[in-house]
Amino acid sequence: MQIGHWLERVRAERPLVHNITNLVVTNIAANTLLALGASPVMAHAHEEVADMASIARAIALNLGTLDPYVVTSMDLASEAANRRGVPIVLDPVGAGATPYRTGAAMRLLDTRRVQVLRGNQGEIGVLTGAGGEVAGVDAKGAGAGLVDAMRRFARDRGLIVAATGEEDLVTDGEVVYELANGHPWEASITGSGCSLTAVIGAFVGVSDGTKGGLLEATVAAITCFNVAAEMAAEGAGGPGSFQVRLLDALHTLTARDVDARARIRRG
Amino acid sequence: MQIGHWLERVRAERPLVHNITNLVVTNIAANTLLALGASPVMAHAHEEVADMASIARAIALNLGTLDPYVVTSMDLASEAANRRGVPIVLDPVGAGATPYRTGAAMRLLDTRRVQVLRGNQGEIGVLTGAGGEVAGVDAKGAGAGLVDAMRRFARDRGLIVAATGEEDLVTDGEVVYELANGHPWEASITGSGCSLTAVIGAFVGVSDGTKGGLLEATVAAITCFNVAAEMAAEGAGGPGSFQVRLLDALHTLTARDVDARARIRRG
């Protein structure tokens, strides 16, 4: 599967991605999109979220530090996005850690058409009913039936489900891809998952919006990000310099780099 | 025009700059001010913004992720600043992108004495009536009559207007300066414009508050920041390392560096 051309499409079209994200990662998510060649905007005021979502190519919703105000922001933005056909990527950070977070994630999934759900294996396990334990925002490993649960959830709800971890799993309910790129240091910096969610937004923003397009865009986004992480880790002295080099690598990454290093297995 | 001595004045006086800024750049704006040698404080609670603005040497207001709570914070802080003669720098991030943002910027300009308005060319074009297109928070180029519109707006309202871009334009309504320093990578990191706004706060904070003083302080702030960016770009491998080196360069920058590299043209 050649997916490097997706990176070129993102850079050529420079899609505007509207992020309603958490307080920890607003900066790094914006910088990640800029480094990649996409265009980030952050906005959460009820007075403008629908306007902003309407001019975006994708919206990325992240539950990392949600509160009632932001929950309403996401509600308004996602309603506008659904109405205008703007794809939604949902990152249910900490689903399973408190009832409030799990409830907020499920309510969005129940009331809106979400195109891509991306979380770590613990969060996805909780939401798809596969089980798994979530302490804070760190996954403690998914239950055994994760792939089956993901596939069922994706098919029943008509969305793409991605569970990232040492290996990343992506499914549209039929096909399952196992992605093996990445570096352990991604878990030693905050916001790598959240930044990846924003990156998925950029890629689905340049897709045709079909199920096949969304699936391939998600696989391409995760693989590009993880190949950049591998390149960034070479020569880094720890998580601080890794993070800096990751932004550099996202900027200099080429389609050729991605296709040469991609480790995508159709399960 | 020798402006390096402004940098020395900032370092000697270490002005306290009270920022009410957006969620994306709070950290980098604070670090920029610290690296330069100024003293940042962030505060937005209605209970204390007036107190904080009153002890500051300048306040920097940034509309990047505004919401009704923060709009009121800015209202209270700017009222106190006007009463105490503390200069206000306004950064109308995303003006033109949504009616809410444009409205919030214009209301501040209409109800308060703002000393410096700084935005990218798209935002300034929208606010001064020159036209221009804003998608998200990225300018798509200003209309042709930008300089004339800026000059008129500055003269009518008695403030300094600065529009940054590949070349930066600064006017007090009479004189127009064209500033040619800077590096394209400033557009590849988030918050470079917002950090610059905070830096202008530090410089106008050590000015005498006259129109001539505010104009020269604004020119000096932009030039210092952009010279540091040029020095940071030398040897950087991408936007991640550029951002790190920019903080280092702001810290080690000398008045001599600035005067040797300054490219300031009186239009």
Add this chain to the structure above:
Amino acid sequence: MQIGHWLERVRAERPLVHNITNLVVTNIAANTLLALGASPVMAHAHEEVADMASIARAIALNLGTLDPYVVTSMDLASEAANRRGVPIVLDPVGAGATPYRTGAAMRLLDTRRVQVLRGNQGEIGVLTGAGGEVAGVDAKGAGAGLVDAMRRFARDRGLIVAATGEEDLVTDGEVVYELANGHPWEASITGSGCSLTAVIGAFVGVSDGTKGGLLEATVAAITCFNVAAEMAAEGAGGPGSFQVRLLDALHTLTARDVDARARIRRG
């Protein structure tokens, strides 16, 4: 005093630290905890803060950009923490700068059992009644009777008080430790004090909760952080690269490094 073994305990137990912190440092505080080997979570919604505090090993409360919503968040989280025996570390950023901040800090100290109070010498001087001046969030030096005031405050209220500065002072009301590690560049980056507060959270989270345990954990946390800062400063070109190297150093720091470099004097 050998305290390197505390670092190993933190890494082995990977304590979950629930932070309710300010908008400037959310990212760097999370990255600091991850680099060290602890597990951060940020949450402030009234609907979930008590749940999150209850599953944490420590909570870290930081008043840097407080507002009424967050004040209530801290109230709810600290109530749950007290009920469950989860230690609380309080960082009264800017106490003394405005009545609102001083009041919020004192109210938490009066209504909850706080285990560790850590601020700069100006903030601690204000709260303990020793005097001192606070402009914005920078201390301008503590009054002369700081050590006496700290000791009295700690004894009367049964908590650990830490005042950081060029030398750091830590007391449980009886013993006073003077800690001489650290580097001046810690004052040139934002959030180093706030990150240290989060780190103290990780260390007290693996303590036995006795007064002696809390005291030693606090001394160990400050010393580990400051030794990492010394190592980070070697070869850094300014505050930007210092911050990056600090995360790297926290990640690679060993108990042996800490014990070899620790400069702890019992006063």
